[in-house]
Amino acid sequence: MAGAGNRVLAGADRALDLLRSLPRLSLGNLKSNPKAFQQSKRGRGRYGGNKHGAGNKGSGQRQNFMRLGYETGNNPFYLRVPKEPYYKGHHLRREYPPISLLQLQTLIDTGRLDTSKPVDLVALCNTKIFLLSPIEKQFGFQLTDEGLDKFKGKVNIEVQHASEQVIAAIERNGGVITTAFYDPPSLLAMRDPIKFFASGIPIPKRQMPPEDAIEYYTDPKNRGYLADPDLIALERFKLAQKYGYELPDLKKDPELAMLLERKDPRQIFFGLSPGWVINMKDKKIFEPDDEKLQEYYKS
Amino acid sequence: MSIIARVTVRIISPKLIGNTLTVPKSGVVPVSRLSSSLTADKQDVFKEPEPLSTDTVNDFEAKRNKSRLRKNHYKMLHGQMHVDLENPFFPYEKTVIFRRKLIAKHGLETGINLGMAWPTREELSDHIEYEKVAHPFTIQEMVEKKRKLREEERNRIMERQKEINFKMGKLASWMKELRDKNQKKEDTARAAQEKKDALIEEVRQHFGYVVNMKDPKFQEMIVQKEKEAKKAEKELKKKVRTERNAVKAIAMADKIAENESKPE
Numbered sequence: 001m002a003g004a005g006n007r008v009l010a011g012a013d014r015a016l017d018l019l020r021s022l023p024r025l026s027l028g029n030l031k032s033n034p035k036a037f038q039q040s041k042r043g044r045g046r047y048g049g050n051k052h053g054a055g056n057k058g059s060g061q062r063q064n065f066m067r068l069g070y071e072t073g074n075n076p077f078y079l080r081v082p083k084e085p086y087y088k089g090h091h092l093r094r095e096y097p098p099i100s101l102l103q104l105q106t107l108i109d110t111g112r113l114d115t116s117k118p119v120d121l122v123a124l125c126n127t128k129i130f131l132l133s134p135i136e137k138q139f140g141f142q143l144t145d146e147g148l149d150k151f152k153g154k155v156n157i158e159v160q161h162a163s164e165q166v167i168a169a170i171e172r173n174g175g176v177i178t179t180a181f182y183d184p185p186s187l188l189a190m191r192d193p194i195k196f197f198a199s200g201i202p203i204p205k206r207q208m209p210p211e212d213a214i215e216y217y218t219d220p221k222n223r224g225y226l227a228d229p230d231l232i233a234l235e236r237f238k239l240a241q242k243y244g245y246e247l248p249d250l251k252k253d254p255e256l257a258m259l260l261e262r263k264d265p266r267q268i269f270f271g272l273s274p275g276w277v278i279n280m281k282d283k284k285i286f287e288p289d290d291e292k293l294q295e296y297y298k299s
Numbered sequence: 300m301s302i303i304a305r306v307t308v309r310i311i312s313p314k315l316i317g318n319t320l321t322v323p324k325s326g327v328v329p330v331s332r333l334s335s336s337l338t339a340d341k342q343d344v345f346k347e348p349e350p351l352s353t354d355t356v357n358d359f360e361a362k363r364n365k366s367r368l369r370k371n372h373y374k375m376l377h378g379q380m381h382v383d384l385e386n387p388f389f390p391y392e393k394t395v396i397f398r399r400k401l402i403a404k405h406g407l408e409t410g411i412n413l414g415m416a417w418p419t420r421e422e423l424s425d426h427i428e429y430e431k432v433a434h435p436f437t438i439q440e441m442v443e444k445k446r447k448l449r450e451e452e453r454n455r456i457m458e459r460q461k462e463i464n465f466k467m468g469k470l471a472s473w474m475k476e477l478r479d480k481n482q483k484k485e486d487t488a489r490a491a492q493e494k495k496d497a498l499i500e501e502v503r504q505h506f507g508y509v510v511n512m513k514d515p516k517f518q519e520m521i522v523q524k525e526k527e528a529k530k531a532e533k534e535l536k537k538k539v540r541t542e543r544n545a546v547k548a549i550a551m552a553d554k555i556a557e558n559e560s561k562p563e
Contacts (some may be wrong), residue, residue, distance in 0.1 A: 010414025014395060021393045075391045199398030200416055208434055214441045226438060281406035288417050296423060 082299040093103070094139040096161045099130060101169060102147025108155065118261045118270060120158040121182065125191045134187040143177075145169070156259045158225075159218075167223055168239050174248040176259045181209040181217050186268045193269065198276045202288070205274040205297060206267050226265060273297070379403045498524070 023029065043052050054061040069078045087133030107113040112127050121140055124130050132138050140160025148169045155175045162179055170177045182190065186206045189196040209217050209226075217224035220231035240247035250256055266274055276285040288294060352358060366373060371388075374381035382401060387393050398415050418426060430499075436444070495512075502520045503509050510517045 010412050010417065011419045013412045014415065017393055021390070067412065089508065198403045200401075200403035202416055207430070208438060208441075211441055211445070214438065215445050218438070218442050233542075275417075277413070279403060279406055281404060284406075286413055286416070290417075292420070292423060293417055296427065 031103070091137070093137065095137050096140055096142035097130070097138055098144045099124065099141045099159070100144045100146035101151040101166065103129075104143070104155075104157075105147060105151050105153055108153045113155075115153060115155045116255075116258065117270065118156040118158065118258065120180075120263075120270070121160075122190050122269060124194075132187060132191045134184045134191070139184075139187065140180075140182060143170075154255075156261060158263070162222070164221070164239070165243070168243045168245070171236055171239065171247070172243070172245045172252060174250065174259075176250075177223050178225050178262060179217060179222050180263070181206075181213060182268070183207040189268060192278065196275060197280050200277065201278045202297075203268055203272055203274050205299075206268050207266075227264070378404075380409060384409070384411065 043049060051061065054063070059066055066072070069076050071077070104113070107127060107129070108115055112129070113119060113123065117123070121132070124141060125132060130141065134138070142161035143157070143159045143163075143166045145163060145165050148165060151169050153170075154173050155170065155176065155177065157170065158178045158180050160175060160179060160181065167177050184204060185204050189204060196293055208214070214226075216222055218226045220227040220235045222233055223235075237247060250259060253259060261270070263270065268274065272278065272285075274290055275293065279286065288297070364373065368376065371381045379399070382388075382392050384392075391397050394416055398411050401409050402411050402413060402415065498521070499509065500510070501524070502517055505520065506516065510520075
């Protein structure tokens with residue numbers, strides 16, 4: 001029980017709970033060692049006997065069984081249909097539902113997105129306009145170039161994929177764009193944070209991208225969150241040259257701190273670390289005291 | 300609220316059952332046992348019954364609650380803690396997942412140990428092992444691997460291109476060689492054919508008609524021809540040799556003449 005000078009370990013509590021709820025040990029709920037005895041297969045006596053489950057005549061009773069799938073000579077089903085690997089590896093393909101720059105501009109103009117704070121997946125899901133379904137292999141949002149010419153918003157945005165011209169469009173207006181990877185458990189936490197906090201689970205660690213995505217997120221050209229910031233600055237400069245716009249000097253920007261705000265590679269929410277439990281009822285944050293847990297969540 | 304009960308007082312006379320005198324015990328009601336309402340001097344003084352509880356507020360609320368819901372359900376509806384942790388009703392109320400949700404919903408008032416939220420030692424070691432297996436490489440290792448792969452690919456392509464360029468450079472000479480070879484083949488074939496034709500022509504001239512190659516006459520003719528050819532060749536060789544010797548002799552003579560003239 002939680003109390004001031006009475007710090008009881010959670011593990012002990014759970015063990016005691018188990019003891020209270022489990023039934024008494026008896027012969028009825030004990031299990032033998034795996035190969036302590038062999039199950040007898042052949043039926044004996046009254047109804048286990050007679051034909052012993054082998055039926056009448058045929059290959060079955062004569063114990064000369066046909067191979068699985070054999071259809072007594074005609075072309076069997078498993079050979080009849082040719083292999084058509086249209087969906088091979090479909091479960092490994094990641095989806096990034098699109099958000100156009102036009103939509104983004106509309107959100108900013110109508111006040112549904114607050115650009116005075118960094119915009120990430122959480123902010124986009126909180127608008128309740130975009131629904132993310134991690135179960136359907138959706139790994140985040142991608143920013144598309146529709147409405148690129150009319151885009152005028154200055155925003156610190158974090159998406160999961162963006163093409164070169166989109167990056168240029170955002171940087172031209174003095175904004176900052178980052179591409180970041182989130183694994184499915186993190187996504188489930190992010191798309192509805194209130195619901196996640198209601199489950200009472202500590203904030204998970206964000207995992208690293210898989211091998212086929214690591215190149216994308218370490219490339220400064222894509223403004224990857226794992227790329228070297230100096231190289232990113234260089235790429236910013238190069239992009240401005242390529243697309244022919246004057247690169248705005250961020251150092252003179254009053255919102256510099258907000259624009260440079262970025263998450264740690266293991267962080268999911270701005271301002272919250274992995275391992276914390278957020279309690280919405282008492283408006284409190286609980287952190288683990290244990291060294292091993294702290295070590296785990298900080299690694 | 301007072302209920303005035305009707306009490307009928309029956310006066311029972313002793314009965315004669317056989318020879319004995321019997322009086323039923325139930326019939327007699329002593330005066331002290333009668334209700335105060337009947338024995339009271341003043342009928343309008345009533346004593347109110349003592350209340351069972353002093354908690355007037357809750358009682359009032361309880362009386363107000365006409366929902367006929369179960370206590371648990373009423374609490375659930377009003378977002379209150381509906382679970383008695385010491386006497387859990389359902390088996391799921393004892394689970395860790397449920398306890399975590401309770402803490403999240405009702406906070407510290409639940410009295411549950413907050414440590415429930417985090418994994419135990421064994422669970423933590425399981426998590427660490429899982430992560431090690433699922434993500435065995437660090438970012439640097441993965442990047443290095445990819446870089447190597449890309450480099451290998453690039454090298455492979457470059458090597459192939461180099462090879463192709465080299466071979467393309469040689470293409471002209473190969474084509475020429477091929478053409479020459481073909482030409483030579485053609486020439487030799489043509490020469491042989493012409494020779495054969497010439498031979499046939501000669502034999503034909505000799506015999507007066509076209510003789511089949513396989514005919515013995517033809518073979519004889521050929522043998523004769525060969526002999527003649529050999530002779531001619533020998534003569535030619537002799538001629539060449541004598542000429543060469545002559546040239547040599549002249550050269551020698553010149554040399555000797557020189558040598559003789561020098562010391563002089």
